[in-house]
Amino acid sequence: MNDIHLPRLGELQCFVAAARLGGTTQAAGQLNLTQSAVSRSINAMEERLGVRLFHRVRRRIVLSDAGRAMLPEAEAILARLSEASLTVMAFGGRAQVLRLAALPSFSSAWLVPRLAAFRRHAPDITFDLSARLDPPNFTSEALDAAILRLSGKPADGVIADILMDETLVVVAAPSLLDPRPGKGDGLPDLPLLQQATRPGLWLDWFRHTGRDMRTILPGARFTHFDMVLAAAIAGMGIALVPELLAAEPLARGTLALASDRRLNSDTPYALTYPARSLDLPAFRQFRDWLVDDARAAR
Incomplete structure (x- = not known):
């Protein structure tokens, strides 16, 4: 690649500082350089690009x-480089860093609480964990694995290990349930909280009940199950959520089952990963531990 036209890092820093501070002298003070060094960097950048970045008006x-x-492009480049540097520094020099993506609510309710146990099992392995709703492209993205709901066959070159099936339950704040008579389907007449990325959940719930969907009282709509659960705890209505996410508030008593019926989905939770991840000893160790832990949890 012929990169003779690409500015150097120091040139970008001098350019951005001079543009924001209004002069090379001010930029030199901020960057701990001499004024002539800043001017030379800006001149060199202009020569690389073949354009004038500044008009010189007297001083x-x-x-x-x-x-x-x-300017905005240069600032974005410097910001991304700074973020990348801080990310790498946060690994603390560990050579074994697994880059994972997972469903946000699943991560907070099930995965993250278990990582401390894995840390005791493998103290030299750490994680770069990000939230994800859609399947990643392992070819173009720097990820070792993702934990998502598996819908259909995995993409070519992707391996999937089933962790557990997804079972959904209907929950609400206990104070809403006690005095409310149930409808023919057993649910009290309360707003039904909506999950934005899975708008068909309530349709699946009522599919075999014979209830007219036009009589359903829709409730507020939220992006993540964490938000749906928080709304249910606050008494905003009834929530249809994965049982594993509701387990803790049910145990605490901040939520109660609004129905004994459960809904089994056809999208189990799965650890998905490209074949290349099997070349990583740290990933193989994590995969074996996670599959065993999920099996024990079931």
């Missing part, structure tokens, strides 16, 4: 049209 510099176009 002042003013951004040119090209400079105004370049």
Whole structure:
């Protein structure tokens, strides 16, 4: 790749500082450089790009049209580089870092509480864990694995280990349930809280009850199950949520079952990963531990 036109890091830093502070002298003070060093860097960057980034007006510099176009892009590059550096530094020098993506609510309710046990089992392995709703493209994304609901056959080159089936339950704040008579389907006449990324859940629940969907009172709509659960605990209505996510508030008594019936979905939770991840000893160790732990939890 011919990168002769690409600015150097120091040139970008000098350009951004001079643009934001209004002069090379001010930029030099911020960057702990001499004024002449800042000027040379900006001149070198202009020569690489073949454009003037500043107009020189007496002792002042003013951004040119090209400079105004370049400034936000240069700031974004420096910000991304800073973020990447801090991310790497956070690993604390560990060589074995597993990059995982997982469903946000599943992560907070089930996965993250178990990682401490894995840490005791494998103290030299750490994680870079991100929230994810959609299947990743392992070819283009720097991920070792993802924990998602498996719908259909995995993509070519992707391996899937089933962790557990998904069972959904209907829950609400106990104070809402005690005085409310149930309908023909056994549910009290309360707003039904909606999960935005799975809008068909309540339709699946009522599919075989014979209830007219037009009589259902829709409730507030939320993006994540964590938010749905919080709304149910606050008394905003009834929630249809995965049982494993509701287990803790049910045990605490902040939620109660609004029906004894359960809904089994056809999308189990699965650890998905590209074949290349099997070349990583740390991943194989985590995969074996996770599959065994999920089996024990079942």
